[in-house]
Amino acid sequence: MSDGIRVFAGDCTVTTTGARENDLRGEVVVLLKPDNTVLVHDRDGYQPVAWLTRPESLVYDGTADGEFSLTAVDDGSRLEVTANDEYGLGRYPASRAGTPVGTCPDCDGVLTRANGAVTCLGCEARYGLPAAVEILDEDCSSCGLPTMRVERGRAFTLCIDRECQSLDAAVTAAFDRSWDCPDCDGSLRIVRNGTLLAGCENYPDCETAYSVPTGVVDGECDCGLPAFETGNGRRCLDATCERAG
Template sequence: MTEWIRVYAGDCTAEYQGPVARTARGHVVVLVKPDGTVLVHDRSGYSPAVWLTRAASLAIDHDEHPRITAVDGEQRLTVRFHHLAGCSEYPVSVAGVPVGPSDTADGTGPYVRSRGPVVDIASGDQYALKRESTVIDQSCACGLPLIRIGRAETGDQLRCLDPGCGQSN
């Protein structure tokens, strides 16, 4: 499943209502992430000028003056564009340490290790790894990376990343 990040740029007013209310106006870039996080970035620094993370509800109106409204409990962020310079959306995936072969002939992969599982960033498929497993730079006949399972009592074994594959090398 492909998830998207939306990017808006233009002159807007961002109003945050929550524990510490804040209003900001300027020419900014607004990022709307798949998890409902809305970040309003200006030209200074790396931190957003205004934001709301993981909103419970998110509404985007693309009328004459586009508006983004994110709400989470008592917190609300409303971004009203006075002039929208541009907007677009881009596919996003998890990011992690690259593992396994970098190129696969079957269109799967590349693969990354992200907070535990191995993830195919093309498809989003996730594969859990046992603690004693290591992904190696070889492919199974099915196209997925091979893993090395090292146990003192059995020696190293090579298996497909997918436990349901049934192939071992």
């Protein structure tokens, strides 16, 4: 993995074998991404004339005196690019593009949201986000990062940095032992086991557990468990129950 995008422009011979077989020559631009994805573009359109996504192996040779060659191999497919004449060669910083959501309090870099996280384009600090959150315009009063609105039983406004303000702690404070287990005399505890769960305190004797859904509590289901108002309608804490509607 490289630490930026490599760009080469020149008169190249491009050979592909395997699923796509072709021999090409032309004045092209070759992009080598940080995940080793290779794209070869000519002058027309947006579609590359040759490419290989995240190859298993890649051998790259690019020097300032115009020497350039690249061989990428993945699962029977092979892409070779050799320069006949070089017009330009460079390496440039690259990041995942995302929606700007604020300014990093540590380096004044731009914070962007993409692929379930907020990342700083400056210092590369990364903050993973829970599912179905809204980033707010208001900054955290403690650390200066953006805040988010997230619904897990009720609407919480929290810092995007879980080390600053924890969603798990907020849901636990609001709902731990608030609901009775329908299968024994225990109460449901808020626990983290991959996902946020309301699980019986008598575990392992009682294995009853429910994933806490995205939404806000809206009364009680006919089965006795809490009902939630979600983006897809009203539902029971028990996703298999059909009595909440």
